Amino acid sequence: MAETFQMVVDYARSNRDRFTQELIEVLRIPSISTSAEHASHVLQCAQWLKDHLLTIGLQRAKVLPTELHPVVYGEYLSGSSLPTILIYGHYDVQPPDPFEQWTSSPFEPEIRTGKLYARGATDMKGQLMVALKAVESLLKMSDLLLNIKFILEGEEEIGSPSMDTFLKQNKRLLDADIVLNLDAGMASRGVPSITYGLRGLAYFEIHVRGPQSDLHSGLFGGVVHNPAQALCELIAGMHDANGRITLPGFYDQVQPLSKDERELLSQSPTDEQHYLTQTGVQKLWGEPDFTPLERIGARPTLEVNGLRSGFIGDGAKTVIPSEAMAKISMRLVPDQSPDEVHQQLRTYMASSAPDTIEWKVILLNSGAPSITNLETPISKAFERALETNWGRHVVYKREGGSIPIVEKMQQILGLDSILSGFALPEDQMHAPNENLDLDTWAHGIETVIQFFYNLAILKESNNVI
Numbered sequence: 001m002a003e004t005f006q007m008v009v010d011y012a013r014s015n016r017d018r019f020t021q022e023l024i025e026v027l028r029i030p031s032i033s034t035s036a037e038h039a040s041h042v043l044q045c046a047q048w049l050k051d052h053l054l055t056i057g058l059q060r061a062k063v064l065p066t067e068l069h070p071v072v073y074g075e076y077l078s079g080s081s082l083p084t085i086l087i088y089g090h091y092d093v094q095p096p097d098p099f100e101q102w103t104s105s106p107f108e109p110e111i112r113t114g115k116l117y118a119r120g121a122t123d124m125k126g127q128l129m130v131a132l133k134a135v136e137s138l139l140k141m142s143d144l145l146l147n148i149k150f151i152l153e154g155e156e157e158i159g160s161p162s163m164d165t166f167l168k169q170n171k172r173l174l175d176a177d178i179v180l181n182l183d184a185g186m187a188s189r190g191v192p193s194i195t196y197g198l199r200g201l202a203y204f205e206i207h208v209r210g211p212q213s214d215l216h217s218g219l220f221g222g223v224v225h226n227p228a229q230a231l232c233e234l235i236a237g238m239h240d241a242n243g244r245i246t247l248p249g250f251y252d253q254v255q256p257l258s259k260d261e262r263e264l265l266s267q268s269p270t271d272e273q274h275y276l277t278q279t280g281v282q283k284l285w286g287e288p289d290f291t292p293l294e295r296i297g298a299r300p301t302l303e304v305n306g307l308r309s310g311f312i313g314d315g316a317k318t319v320i321p322s323e324a325m326a327k328i329s330m331r332l333v334p335d336q337s338p339d340e341v342h343q344q345l346r347t348y349m350a351s352s353a354p355d356t357i358e359w360k361v362i363l364l365n366s367g368a369p370s371i372t373n374l375e376t377p378i379s380k381a382f383e384r385a386l387e388t389n390w391g392r393h394v395v396y397k398r399e400g401g402s403i404p405i406v407e408k409m410q411q412i413l414g415l416d417s418i419l420s421g422f423a424l425p426e427d428q429m430h431a432p433n434e435n436l437d438l439d440t441w442a443h444g445i446e447t448v449i450q451f452f453y454n455l456a457i458l459k460e461s462n463n464v465i
Contacts, residue, residue, distance in 0.1 A: 004141070004142050005142075005449070005450075005453050007141045007142070008137045008138055008141045008142055008449055008453075009137070009446055009449060011137045011140055011141045012133060012134070012137040012442075012445050012446060012449065013442075013446075015133075015137075016442055019129065019133045019442075019445070020111075020116070020438065022052070022129070023109075023116070023121075023125065023126060023129045024109045024116070024118075025048075026045065026048055026049070026052075026091075026125055026129070027107070027109045027116075027118040027119070027120055027121060027125055028107055028108065028109065028118075029041055029044055029045040029048060029107075030093070030096075030106075030107045030119070031044070031045035031091055031092050031093055031120070031154065032092065032093055032094070032095050032096075032157075033068075033069055033092035033093075033154055033155050033156075033157050033158050034094075034095060034157060034158050035095065039069070042069045042070075042091075042092060042154045043063075043069075043070060045091045045092075045154070046063045046069075046070045046071075046072050046091065046152075046154060047063060049072045049091055049152055050062060050063050050072050050074070052132065053072070053074035053132070053150060054074075056132060056133075056135060056136035056139060056140075057076065057135075057136060057139035057140065058074045058075060058076045058135075058139075058148075058150075059075060059076050059077065060074065060075050061073065061074035061075075061150075062074075064166070064170075066155070066162035066163075066165070066166050067161070067162040067165060068154075068155055068161060068162045069092065069153070069154030069155050069162070070154060071151060071152065071153050071154070071163075071166055072091070072150065072151075072152040073149070073150065073151055073152075073170075073173065074149070074150040074152075075147070075148065075149045075150070076135070076139065076144060076147070076148045077147045077148075078143075078144050078145060078146060078147055079147070082145055082146055082147050082459060083146055083147065083177050083378065083455055083458075083459060084146070084147035084148075084149060084175065084176040084177050085146060085147070085148055085149070085176060085177065085178060085179075085180050085378075085452075085455070086149045086150075086151060086174060086176035086178070086179045086180070086415065087131045087135075087148065087149065087150045087151070087179075087180045087181075088151050088152075088153075088179050088180070088181040088183070088405060088409070088417070089124060089127070089128035089131065089150070089151075089152045089153075089181075089182065089183065090124055090128070090152065090153045090154065090155070090156035090157070090183065090405075091124075091125060091128065091152055091153070091154055092153070092154045092155060092156060092157050092158070093119050093120035093123070093125070093157065094119065094120075094123070094157050094430050096119045096432070098432060101432035101433070102432045102433055103117065103433055104117055106118060106119040106432075106434075107119060109121065111438070114437065114438055114439060115435040115436060115437055115438065116435060116436045116438055116441075117433055117434070117435045118434065118435075119434055120434070121427075121434050121435055121436040122185075122423040122424075122427040122428075122429050122434060122435065122436045123183070123423065123427075123429035123430065123434065124156075124182070124183045124421075126423075126436040126441055127182040127183060127421045127422065127423060127444075128152065128182070129441075130182055130421075130422060130441065130444040130445050130448055131150075131180065131182055131448055133445045134445050134446075134448035134449045134452065135148055135452075137445070137449055138449060138452055144452075145455075145456040145459060146452055146455055146456065147176075149174065149176060151174060153166075153405070156183070156403070156404075156405065159365050159367065159404055160404045160405050160408065163404070163405060163408055164408060164412065167408055167409065167412040167413055168412055171412070171413060174413055175413075176413075176415060177378060177415075178376070178378045178379070178415060178416055178417070178418060179406075179409055179413075179415050179416070179417040179418065180382075180417070180418050180448075180451075181403070181405070181406065181417045181418065181419045181420075182420060182421040182422070182444075182448075183403055183419070183421060184399060184403075184419045184420055184421040184423070185421045185422065185423030185424060185425070185427070186421070186422060186423065186424055186425075186440070187268050187269055187270055187395045187397060187425075188269050188270070188274075188424070188425060189424055189437075189440070190390060190392070191269055191390075191392065191395055192386035192387070192389075192390040192392070192394050192395070192420075192447075193268075193394065193395045193396070193397055193420060194374070194379075194382070194383065194386070194394055194395075194396055194397075194418065194419065194420050195396075195397055195398065195399045195419040195420065196371065196372045196374050196396055196397070196398065196419070197297060197298065197333075197334075197369070197370065197371050197372070197397075197398035197399065198369060198370045198398070198399050198401070198402055198403050198406055198407070198419070199297065199300070199301075199331040199332055199333055199369050199398075199399070199400060199401065199402055200331070200332035200333070200336065200337075200338065200366070200367050200368045200369035200370075200402055200407070201329060201330070201331060201332065201338070201365065201366060201367045201402040201404075202329070202330045202332060202338040202341050202342060202363065202365075202366045203305075203327070203328070203329045203330075203363070203364045203365040203366065204327070204328045204329070204330075204342070204345060204361055204362060204363055204364060205325060205326070205327055205328075205361070205362045205364060206231065206234070206235075206325065206326045206328060206345075206349070206359065206360075206361055206362075207323065207324075207325050207359065207360050207361075207362070208227045208228075208230055208231040208234075208323060208324045208325070208353075208357050208358070208359050209227060209322065209323045209357060209358045209359070210224060210225055210226070210227040210230070210320070210321075210322060210323070210356065210357050210358075211224055211320065211322050212322060213322050214310070214319040214320065214321055214322050215319065215320040215322070216318065216319065216320075217318040217319055217320050218318060220320055221320060224320055224356075225354060225356035225357060226320050226321070227309065227320075227321055227322065227323050227324040227357055228309040228310055228321050228324040230324070230353070230354060230356070230357045231307075231309070231324040231325075231326055234349065234352055234353060235304055235326060235328075237352055238302055238348070239302070242287060242288055243285060243286045243287045243288075244287060245300065245301075245302045246348070247302070247341070247344040247345060247347070247348045248344055248347050248348060248351075249340075249344055249347075250300070250341065250344055251300075253335045253336050253337070253340065254299075254300060254333055254334075254335075254336060255333065255334045255335055257290075257294060257298050261298075262294065264396050265291070265293055265294060265297070265298070265396070265397065265398070266291070266293075267393075267395060267396075268293055268395045268396075268397055269395070270292075270293050270397075271292070271293075272284060272291075272292050274292075274425075275292050278425060286299075287299060293397070296398075296400040297397060297398025297399055297400050298333055298398050299333065300330060300331055300332050300333050300336060301330065301331045302328065302329075302330045303328070303329050303330075303331075304326055304327070304328060305327040305328065305329050306326065306327040307324070307325070307326050307327075308324070308325045308326075309321045309323065309324035309325065310324075327364075328345075330345075331400065331401075331402065332368070332369050333369050334369050334370075334371050335369075336369065337368060338363070338366030338367070338368065339366075342361070342363050342366075345361055346361055349361060367402050367404035367407060368407045368411075369402075369407065370406045370407040370410055372406075372416045372417060372418075372419065373416050374396070376416070377458055378418070378455065378458075379416075379418055381451060381454035381455050381458055382418045382420065382451050382454075384450075384454055385447050385448070385450040385451035385454055386420070386447060388450055389443060389446055389447040389450055390443070390447070399419075403419070406419060421444075422440050422441060422443070422444035422447075423436075424437055424440060
């Protein structure tokens, strides 16, 4: 088996340039899921991936429609008694705005100093191609002793709105032992990581209204409560001086961090200086009883994402605005739920809003938090693959962001996910000049090959998968 394994790795190394060119080809497709004008490009990307799955040797691949953007499904089935890995990925990307901040065109990939610059290079077309190229290498150079399935969606960047229905309708098709999801990243360069927790999301708009129309601030200032001021006061009251959220009952369902878990998280190299460097702020903020890494991944948050009210053009216009709006997001941890925090926000507004204004709260988007079991043999096989290929112990982390599909697969398919990946903190995902470190990317391909071989060894030794 060792000789065959080396042949597979050698194939991946000798084809690295071609792999890179194929990644560049799919990066040129502007598969922006949030924009209706790019719907044809999303479909084009789905078709490209379907064709590519067949090219690399899968037995079957097809584009399956959903309520919005299609899902690409593919499979290579070696035998019913073998473990089945469902590989998840998404092929949609964020809009590239603002264009003027890009050094090169976001959809004309460019390699500079060992990095590939393009929208989607790291989130997540580059990570998706890690899995594709690892599977190709195995299929071309060995008898694969696994069942492989792919599910590639085109809606992750807009919250996966069609995936609930799709997963429910295709439970039998997607039957597997575990999901491999490379839509995460490394704690830092050369530090392999596994994400075992994801925060959920509840995203709201708060609308506050006062007078029927904008008013002259000289004629009516002092007798009409300014909606913008009222909204700012309400938002300011949502945190106390220590950064704790004041919504009634907000922390009632929050799982406390155990001593063992705090010790596990403390092994990460991500310290306070890391966040100062990444953000450029002078000082960090937040709950003083928790480390920055704990606040990021294991504590809930409430953030203002946008504000709109009154006159914001050049020059002066003396008005009392008739209305004000804020976009508020909450990141949730186990065992919080979007429905519960929605009610807590409404309760806060009902008790805190003055009777001089009218208000309403609109829930725009939501997703539940998730925790993954790290102790399964398959998870341990991936951990060993990381440690073998990177030469150091794995760092475990809770991710501050949300990946809705992980919780959906838990609840609908009954499948945990191995959530990892080879993106680096400095890769600028979602930002101008998004990039992918090509050496790290190539090393990631070899890591996934090692993972598949670890599973084959498990099967041969009759260990329980």
